[in-house]
Amino acid sequence: MGTSGGAGDARAAVSALAEGLERLAGAALWPLGDGELAEVAGLLDQVRRLADGQTVRLLGEVDSRGLPGQDGTGSPGAWLRKVSPTLRPAEAAGLGKQAQTLYRSALSPELAPTRGAPEAGALRVCQARVVTDTIEKLSPPHVPADGPEAIDADQVTTAQVMLLDDATRLPAADLAKCATAIRHHLDPSADDRLARDEKAQHRQRCLILSTEASGMTFLQGLLTKEAGAALRTAIDAWSAPQPADDGTPDPRTAGQRRHDALQRLAETTLARDEVPTSHGSHVKVIVRVTGETLAAAIAPSGPDQIKPTGLPPAELDDGTPISRQLLARLSCGAALVPVLLDDLGNPLEVGRTLRDYTARQRTALIERDRHCTWPGCTAPVSWCDAHHVDYWEHGGRTDLTRGALLCGRHHRYVHATGATARLVDGQIIWTEPGSPPESPPPDPQRWQRQYLQRLTRQWLVPRRE
Numbered sequence: 001m002g003t004s005g006g007a008g009d010a011r012a013a014v015s016a017l018a019e020g021l022e023r024l025a026g027a028a029l030w031p032l033g034d035g036e037l038a039e040v041a042g043l044l045d046q047v048r049r050l051a052d053g054q055t056v057r058l059l060g061e062v063d064s065r066g067l068p069g070q071d072g073t074g075s076p077g078a079w080l081r082k083v084s085p086t087l088r089p090a091e092a093a094g095l096g097k098q099a100q101t102l103y104r105s106a107l108s109p110e111l112a113p114t115r116g117a118p119e120a121g122a123l124r125v126c127q128a129r130v131v132t133d134t135i136e137k138l139s140p141p142h143v144p145a146d147g148p149e150a151i152d153a154d155q156v157t158t159a160q161v162m163l164l165d166d167a168t169r170l171p172a173a174d175l176a177k178c179a180t181a182i183r184h185h186l187d188p189s190a191d192d193r194l195a196r197d198e199k200a201q202h203r204q205r206c207l208i209l210s211t212e213a214s215g216m217t218f219l220q221g222l223l224t225k226e227a228g229a230a231l232r233t234a235i236d237a238w239s240a241p242q243p244a245d246d247g248t249p250d251p252r253t254a255g256q257r258r259h260d261a262l263q264r265l266a267e268t269t270l271a272r273d274e275v276p277t278s279h280g281s282h283v284k285v286i287v288r289v290t291g292e293t294l295a296a297a298i299a300p301s302g303p304d305q306i307k308p309t310g311l312p313p314a315e316l317d318d319g320t321p322i323s324r325q326l327l328a329r330l331s332c333g334a335a336l337v338p339v340l341l342d343d344l345g346n347p348l349e350v351g352r353t354l355r356d357y358t359a360r361q362r363t364a365l366i367e368r369d370r371h372c373t374w375p376g377c378t379a380p381v382s383w384c385d386a387h388h389v390d391y392w393e394h395g396g397r398t399d400l401t402r403g404a405l406l407c408g409r410h411h412r413y414v415h416a417t418g419a420t421a422r423l424v425d426g427q428i429i430w431t432e433p434g435s436p437p438e439s440p441p442p443d444p445q446r447w448q449r450q451y452l453q454r455l456t457r458q459w460l461v462p463r464r465e
Contacts, residue, residue: 017047052095052125053118055080059096060103076100090220098125101132107139110157113164123164126172131163134179137197143187151186159186198225215321235261238383242407245376260408264383287327289314294327328415362386365403372407373421373428374414379407387411389421389428404428 059076073079077096102115114131117123138156159182166178184190207221238261241250313321372379384405420431
């Protein structure tokens, strides 16, 4: 691939761009007017488009020199990951594939208009990918080179021009819909090819779950059409806003509501034992915890009782630390198995699964409560957990008089604040934090000592000799 400038021109241009952005990082934004902020935002978007377009051009040069084969990376995308290790694999692979199509494939001459648009920053790489994929599928060998099903080259060129024009106004998802309509108009066998594409997509399906440094889980993947439709339908059904009875809007963002809906899907499945067994047992969430930490977590707690203890945190099975509040909340369900550790982190015993309400008991709770029992909340029963009013670990009974339905948001709130409840004439009455207690609160230190003494007897299965 040829260049028109000197060997140092490209490096100098990129260095100047980086220096300009560094100067921007040190510049105050508050003096800018509203219109100037919008102008700067537009310029930054242009920089992103140009940077991605030039990255694709650079990868085309890398591929033309055979560098991925020489250093063992094998592909332009993998080569990019080697020099930019923090780049996400899917993003690097997409840029590499686009470079191969635009600069190294048999269609490269025909794709010159599409190639020039992202280079000039006039088109996003994701939009260019829609155009190149469409032109590929309208050209041999995807369609016959001759015969009644062959597509005239001039029509393919016209399709490229139309899509490039549409790309100036449409995001990639809407552009893809236009591309599909063009394909079906020009290719009489497009539906058969669509079926083959779907088979190929089935092979490409993937889901990646990785733990970030913060302990949160990053989710990324490609779902087939049917899997995506099923997941989207389920999440949409459970992610509607939940305004309060007085009309106060749901404070959660749309993304947060979808997150909560996905969490509810997983928790509901685990609670109903609808997952495959592993070595004869239903899959459960494993938590590694010392006895002292567990005792502190399950002791009655309120905002004034959650104090530093110097104890190590509990950990999920992948090593992610969790707070005592989260440990206590997890202990309400049946999907938790505690693994007690000694002071050196070695497992002492594996606890039995914490007791949960049976399906018949939950049905009775649903009939009684009808929705979340927190005052003013009408979240449907499908969003609710069966909460132990007296935690089972504290000696409470798993029966209808000691259970209450709580949606995920208020379940977290109850565990975080230590709110209490009682059953009065068939109705759950909650005492909010700060309200006068009906009796003096128990001494948390006494409770912790008692719980720790009872752990082996009440929680743990006998050791097998």
